[in-house]
Amino acid sequence: MSVETITTIIFFSWAGFMMLLERLYPYTKGMRFFRDGWWLDFIWYSVIQSYFLKILIFDYIIAPTKTYFGLENAGILSHWPIWALVLLFLFSHDFYIYWFHRLQHENKMIWRLHEAHHSVTEVDWLAGSRSHILEIIINQTIEFAPIILLLDNHTAAIVVPIKALIDAVWGMWIHSNIDAHTGKLQYVINGPEMHQWHHSNHQEVFFCNYSTKFAFWDWIFGTAFLPGLKPFKYQFLKPQKFGLPYDYPREYFAQNVFAFYRFDVKKFESIPLVRLYINWKEPIIKPFKKDKETMSGPSPNPQATE
Numbered sequence: 001m002s003v004e005t006i007t008t009i010i011f012f013s014w015a016g017f018m019m020l021l022e023r024l025y026p027y028t029k030g031m032r033f034f035r036d037g038w039w040l041d042f043i044w045y046s047v048i049q050s051y052f053l054k055i056l057i058f059d060y061i062i063a064p065t066k067t068y069f070g071l072e073n074a075g076i077l078s079h080w081p082i083w084a085l086v087l088l089f090l091f092s093h094d095f096y097i098y099w100f101h102r103l104q105h106e107n108k109m110i111w112r113l114h115e116a117h118h119s120v121t122e123v124d125w126l127a128g129s130r131s132h133i134l135e136i137i138i139n140q141t142i143e144f145a146p147i148i149l150l151l152d153n154h155t156a157a158i159v160v161p162i163k164a165l166i167d168a169v170w171g172m173w174i175h176s177n178i179d180a181h182t183g184k185l186q187y188v189i190n191g192p193e194m195h196q197w198h199h200s201n202h203q204e205v206f207f208c209n210y211s212t213k214f215a216f217w218d219w220i221f222g223t224a225f226l227p228g229l230k231p232f233k234y235q236f237l238k239p240q241k242f243g244l245p246y247d248y249p250r251e252y253f254a255q256n257v258f259a260f261y262r263f264d265v266k267k268f269e270s271i272p273l274v275r276l277y278i279n280w281k282e283p284i285i286k287p288f289k290k291d292k293e294t295m296s297g298p299s300p301n302p303q304a305t306e
């Protein structure tokens with residue numbers, strides 16, 4: 001079996017595992033499987049955008065760069081064992097992504113490439129896939145170019161799918177709506193406990209929890225926020241609201257344009273055709289909503305823990 005086949009099997013098994021745990025131990029209780037924006041994230045971001053960006057990044061950016069520098073048969077780091085290469089690229093890229101992510105939150109212009117990711121109002125295993133097209137091009141080029149440029153094609157063909165699998169698995173984990181309690185592991189390994197907070201619409205957390213895989217960057221560089229773990233005290237143990245504190249388009253192309261051109265979201269979404277497109281799934285979702293209301297009655301807020 002090829003590395004790609006094995007990583008693909010693990011990828012789908014992990015996605016299934018996340019979905020199952022979300023049903024059994026939900027972090028935010030009562031979240032529907034087809035939550036708000038699920039189809040957008042699945043069809044547009046996970047399938048269509050991923051497919052085209054993979055071709056663009058690997059075939060039209062990284063491959064020509066390798067040819068330009070005459071590195072096809074070089075493989076400067078190819079003599080390293082695979083596990084050491086995976087660790088090296090995992091660690092170095094994670095350090096980079098912490099700082100780039102932090103810059104995105106601190107710089108108003110670059111924030112516009114990241115706000116799409118924060119527009120998810122119900123965060124689940126699929127939510128991490130929502131990222132602006134340019135954000136993915138920048139981050140994945142920086143992530144995969146060193147692997148392909150420093151390794152010969154055969155070794156790169158092993159390391160790339162392993163690295164991509166780790167990204168996908170970890171991405172699903174940190175965004176998952178799973179009520180994990182990993183205790184002191186939260187100082188080392190990032191998970192939903194800290195990343196769900198990162199997606200919350202609480203001002204106190206707007207500049208916290210930038211880590212992706214290793215949580216220790218946040219603890220080392222003083223940007224960690226996790227009520228329930230020392231030294232944090234906060235009125236809530238879980239976020240009360242998620243997403244952006246301002247209007248943001250709900251449609252794929254509008255989201256990508258919004259980074260460069262601000263427009264009146266409410267006005268745009270009141271155009272009959274746009275409204276029809278955005279609300280096409282309403283007839284499917286409404287009956288579920290009704291069921292939930294009649295079953296549990298109007299509950300004030302199940303998440304208020306303190």
Ligand SMILES: [Zn+2]
Binds near residue numbers: 101105114118198
């Ligand atoms: Zn962020």
Ligand SMILES: [Zn+2]
Binds near residue numbers: 117128195199
């Ligand atoms: Zn995220």
